[in-house]
Amino acid sequence: MDRRQFISTTAWLGASALLAGSGRAVAQAYPSKPVTILCPFAAGGGGDALTRVLADHVRTKRSVAAAVEYRPGAGATIAPGQIARAAPDGTTLGLYSISPFVVVPHLQRLPYDPLKDFTYIGIYAYIPIxxxxxxxxxxxxxxxxxxxxxxxxxxxxxxxxxxxxxxxxxxxxxxxxxxxxxxxxxxxxxxxxxxxxxxxxxxxxxxxxxxxxxxxxxxxxxxxTGTEKLAGQPSLPTFKDLGYPLSTEALYGLIGPAKLPAEIVSYWDGAIREMMKTDEFATALKAISASPVYMNSADFTANVAENYRKIGEAMETLGFKKS
Missing domain, CATH: 3.40.190.10 (Periplasmic binding protein-like II)
Incomplete structure (x- = not known):
């Protein structure tokens, strides 16, 4: 083989390796596998409706094989337990609601730690309880x-x-x-x-x-039960108005297992922001008397930590004990 043949062959092999490597990267790009979003409640509730809107959005607009599965029971802690044990590859995600993450952990022993075992991806809705x-x-x-x-x-x-x-x-x-x-x-x-x-x-x-x-x-x-008035019903009292010890609203968002890669968090953050601009999302919000509210991963994580602390202190004062 002369020098020109060697250079040509070497270049071809290098290009082939580069293309092969690129092909592997494309093949492994997220999401390359079906995604399951676990809902901790039975079908038919507000959280379920919003979870399905998100799954439908990525399925129709981003061609993601996303499905919602229901894991009700045990104070809505079954789904979080499964998410905490899942691999951090973005194939198992879940609906966030306040109870199993900032309330129930103060009342019973759970197979997860809300401050260590999850990646809080994004918040997209608020509903007065x-x-x-x-x-x-x-x-x-x-x-x-x-x-x-x-x-x-x-x-x-x-x-x-x-x-x-x-x-x-x-x-x-x-x-x-x-x-x-x-x-x-x-x-x-x-x-x-x-x-x-x-x-x-x-x-x-x-x-x-x-x-x-x-x-x-x-x-x-x-x-x-919260601090905010409901649109159209200004005379409806809130627990804050009434001076009760605990006042809280329902926030809904998306979570995953701990150590979820930044690119996966970014992917779903983008999908959430896209979904929030759609007519389908607006229709779902109206149907369940919800309002849009957005939090990115950092703000969401800080919100969970703060609510966990405040509610824990209030429950201790009220005499609620962990069983």
């Missing part, structure tokens, strides 16, 4: 509920979408301050609790899943 009754209920306002419960200890029955979740604990704290005894009825999801309410099996529900029923005129809101 409401305490509500059937439209034809004899309980016309929050003050009426408190009076009834004082006059009839243990007879007022209520439920929520997650046992020992943020909504549950906030209402328990409010009732403790009022010195009343009620009967809490556990459910695995907001849709189950609403079905029980509409069927007359309980008197009230505390959840963020009231949007469709409010629009249909089948429920009436009596109070909000």
């Amino acid at each position: 409401a305490f509500y009754v059937k439209t034809d209920s004899a309980h016309k306002d929050w003050a009426g509920v408190i009076k009834y419960a004082k006059d009839n200890p243990g007879k007022f029955r209520w439920g929520t979408s997650g046992v020992r979740g943020a909504a549950h604990i906030a209402v328990e704290a409010a009732f403790r301050k009022e010195g009343i005894q009620t009967t809490f009825v556990p459910f695995t999801g907001g849709s189950e609790a609403i079905t029980a309410l509409l069927g007359g099996h309980i008197e009230a529900v505390i959840s963020a899943d009231y949007g469709p029923q409010l629009s249909a005129g089948t429920v009436r809101l009596l109070a909000l």
